Amino acid sequence: MTFYNEMIKGLWKENPIFRLVLGMCPTLAVTTSVENSLGMGFAASFVLICSNIVIALLRNLIPSKVRIPCFIVIIATFVTIVDMLMNAFAHELHNNLGLFIPLIVVNCIILGRAEAFASKNPVMLSIADGIGMGIGFTLGLTVLGLCREILGAGSITLFQQAGLKWEIGWLADKTMILMILAPGGFIALGCLLGFMNHIQSLIARAKGKAFTPPQHLDCRHCTICKWGE
Amino acid sequence: MxxxxxxxxxxxxxxxxxxxxxxxxxxxxxxxxxxxxxxxxxxxxxxVLPEFDNNPVEDAKVISANGKDWTFFVAKQKSQFVGAAFASTSHKGYSGDIHVMIGVTAENKILAIEILTPHKETPGLGAKITGYDFRRKFIGKDINENETKWAVAKDGGDIDQISAATISSRAVVEAVKQGLDIFIANEDEIKK
CATH class of the missing domain: 1.20.5 (Single alpha-helices involved in coiled-coils or other helix-helix interfaces)
Structure with missing residues (x-):
């Protein structure tokens, strides 16, 4: 039951993009099409699950004073391995995502989960956390990618090489190019965040309560800043 | 300690x-x-090459020009030159270099061009240079500068740029022109 709870929290309650607001750099950079969003989501999820497993395994061996460099080395190793494997076995996908894969190293979702969860919890729960956060991240990216691609390019691309691309005919000459450029990322993300909060407040109101954002997800909760205290 | x-x-x-x-x-x-x-x-x-019966990689000719080596893949049919393919690079892309593969026929016409991956042009805008709608504007153009003005229409040339992606279009044209200059200068050597 805890396994399920840890997994499911990443989808909505602690969604890394919409609730934790982590990993904004890849979120804004890659979500120009659904295809890129999915690829980035899967690559980051793979690294997240692997690094969660290893860090949970080593959590009692790593002295807390050098934990951050240790986490970064472990994460960077997995990212490099993913990069090489993808380049060798999924060359076309690598051509599309090549730019973003090294960015996974500095994706704070992965370091954030290592610090906040995997370094304090057993392996099974860390796997659950990794899967849940990974799916939540992929889902968030895809929703954002869908909005931006439909509005900005008038198409939906699942996998271009396999021909899984649909043009939305009546949108073809009404597209807002802005949406697939950098500012569009901020606009779409802001609107989606507002929309999510609105839904949450509606749900809270239906239950007869006032909506308060979950306090334990606040920045103050993170231990990285409490170095040396 | x-x-x-x-x-x-x-x-x-x-x-x-x-x-x-x-x-x-x-x-x-x-x-x-x-x-x-x-x-x-x-x-x-x-x-980007016409039909051939040789191995263009084996028959490739390497020419040093502008401080780097250009490889011209030569296509032959019954030992007759039918076309050449070569890669050229522009550093003036909107974000990063654009590599273009150009195919020229024996009659000195462009047979086709292909944008090599990876390029970093903006998806949905500059990335349209990889689409056939843009690439076909090069097909059949004479490589001779007297016949074709190698520039985008905005600069008074013969290639229509993609609207809202003039910089990317310009870079592709620049890469093509650069490659063609080397090709023309070494035409006899390549067609031998």
């Missing part, structure tokens, strides 16, 4: 294990990656 020793040992072990793991995967994949890159280039080359 004992504390510091432990920190150093743990970090060293983790780094050593990570390093060996990466070396192992690199060893496994480096040949595959090189092959995949070669294959992609070869496919692009084939798609």
């Amino acid at each position: 004992k504390d510091i020793a432990k920190l150093i040992i743990v970090l060293t072990i983790i780094c050593a294990v990570s390093g060996s793991l990466m070396a192992l995967v690199n060893d496994m994949t480096k040949d595959l990656i090189r092959e995949a890159n070669e294959r992609a280039k070869l496919e692009a080359m084939k798609s």
Whole structure:
């Protein structure tokens, strides 16, 4: 039951993009099409699950004073391995995502989960956390990618090489190019965040309560800043 | 003191294990990656050449110009020159370099061009240079400068730019023109 709870929290309650607001750099950079969003989501999820497993395994061996460099080395190793494997076995996908894969190293979702969860919890729960956060991240990216691609390019691309691309005919000459450029990322993300909060407040109101954002997800909760205290 | 020793040992072990793991995967994949890159280039080359019965890679001619080596893949049919393919690069892309594969026929006309991956142009805008709608504007153009003005229409040339992606279009035209200049200067050598 805890396994399920840890997994499911990443989808909505602690969604890394919409609730934790982590990993904004890849979120804004890659979500120009659904295809890129999915690829980035899967690559980051793979690294997240692997690094969660290893860090949970080593959590009692790593002295807390050098934990951050240790986490970064472990994460960077997995990212490099993913990069090489993808380049060798999924060359076309690598051509599309090549730019973003090294960015996974500095994706704070992965370091954030290592610090906040995997370094304090057993392996099974860390796997659950990794899967849940990974799916939540992929889902968030895809929703954002869908909005931006439909509005900005008038198409939906699942996998271009396999021909899984649909043009939305009546949108073809009404597209807002802005949406697939950098500012569009901020606009779409802001609107989606507002929309999510609105839904949450509606749900809270239906239950007869006032909506308060979950306090334990606040920045103050993170231990990285409490170095040396 | 004992504390510091432990920190150093743990970090060293983790780094050593990570390093060996990466070396192992690199060893496994480096040949595959090189092959995949070669294959992609070869496919692009084939798609811009007319039908041939030789091996363009074996018959390739390397010419040094502008401080780098240009490889011209020569296509022959019954030992007769039918076309050449070569890659050219522009540094004036909207974000990063654009590599273009150009195919020229024996009659000095452009047969086709192909944008090589990876390029970093904006998806949905500059990335349209890879689409056939843009690439077909080059097909059939005479490589001679007296016949074709190698510039985008906005600069008074013969190639229509993609609207809202003039910089990317301009870079492709620049790459093509650069390659063609080398081709024209060494025409006899390549067609031999």
